[in-house]
Amino acid sequence: MNINSYIRSGVIEAYVLGVASPDERQELEALLPHHIELQVALSVIEQQFEVFALQQSVPPPTRNRKRYDDFVDRMPVPSKGNGKVPPRGKDTGEDGYIPVEASDTHIRVHKYWRTFVLVLAILFKLLAVAFIIMCVKYFHMRSEVQDMKQKIDQVQSGRR
Amino acid sequence: METLIIKETLKSKLSVGVEPAVDYLYSNYSSMLYGFVLQFIPDQAEAEEVLTMIYNNLAGRLEEACNATLSVYCWMQVEARKLILDYKQQKEKRLNGHAVPGVKPQAYYLKLLKGATEEQIKVFTEMFLHGHAKESVATQLNKTAHEVDRLLKDSLLILQKNLQ
Known part of the structure; x- marks a missing residue:
């Protein structure tokens, strides 16, 4: 069978619109797994009809x-x-x-929860960063105070 | 905007339950299907009823859509057409054989048949829009079933060419 002339015969269009005879349907479904060009042609025609249906869509009341x-x-x-x-x-x-x-x-939650969780995560990260900075500063100042205390002690012991 | 649902999405919706799957299909495809239904049933109120009937019927058959050769939307459209034609046939019976209001000229697929011969348009209308069998159309047009089949295929090729 010449697959290209089969594709151009109109059988695929008839299949997609549901007007192919039972024999034609069976034949097409039997040929499909063996011919990639037939699969591509079917897919292209389906898409064309779907796009047309989309263009012609009328929202129901x-x-x-x-x-x-x-x-x-x-x-x-x-x-x-x-x-x-x-x-x-x-x-x-x-x-x-x-x-x-x-x-x-799994559970299903409202989509607003995603925004809420994201905001919460960002806030948490900001607080964590601020906490680390404060800790670093605190330890730095504490070591400075200790250094100063040592220096004062040295000065005082030197005077004596 | 409607999305063209792929089978994997439908399968994942179905794994949660039929209700979310049908709901998803309604949200995405009801406008497309309503436009499709209107070419067969121009009366809007009746078309709405038929659209509900279609979803009602297809809800229990969504596994079929996942296993079909056609894409989800095309499968729905093919099944919807069968249900619409069945509905029209039942209605004709109730009206004692009086034909239900016909299709709008130049509506939906018919406007894509520019350049088609009158015979091709007639065969397409009889077979696709009215669901008449090839043999009865052949008798009506005084042609062989093979000739009618060729006229249908030629009209479909013109239609597809105009879709591009």
């Missing part, structure tokens, strides 16, 4: 977001241990929260 959120609220959530997925709302406590038993070691 906000009420659709509400409708979608209602749908998400109706999505099943896992319950404790038994593996069953009761509909949302049946397993909620008096406070309206769903008791969740998570085995994940």
Whole structure:
């Protein structure tokens, strides 16, 4: 099979738009792993259609977001241990929260925490640097005082 | 601005749960899909309902998207088209065979068919936008299935050329 004429036949476009016949789909999926130029052509055509879809995008009205959120609220959530997925709302406590038993070691926090932690880290570093400078100055002055005391003692013992 | 989601991102969202994955897809692709839906269903209120129906249906099949040959968006678009055509067919049945309002001329992909012959546009409209089978279009146009297939492929090549 001449892969270049296959690419130019329009089969890939039909595949991307979902109008390829089952035989054409099977053939393309069988050929893909063996022909890098076919993979590249598919990827390029997909990107072109995606970019076009992006250009033609129309934001759905906000009420659709509400409708979608209602749908998400109706999505099943896992319950404790038994593996069953009761509909949302049946397993909620008096406070309206769903008791969740998570085995994940990670937590998710609000993005403002990143700024807060960064500011805190910078403040901590500044304080640490200031503390070190103060310590150095303190020890330096203490050694100077000791030197002066020694000199005074020497002068006093010399007079005697 | 919407991002073109790669499968790895979707997989990582799915590992957290279906809800964040669907939410992520809605945030990124709902505008693109809504524009796509409007070419089949020009009525905005109805198109909104269909968009919700699409997300409702695809929510349970996101593993398929991760394993598909197509990119996530293209997979969603192909599956959305099937659902839209199915919805229109059901609606036609409810209306006792009366055709539902048609597609807007020069809308979405149709405006990319500049330079295509009337036959090519007709075949594209019948097969892509109305979901009619190659054989029924061939009968309608008094052509062979092979000729109709060639007309469809030629229209798709023109469309793709105009995308560049």
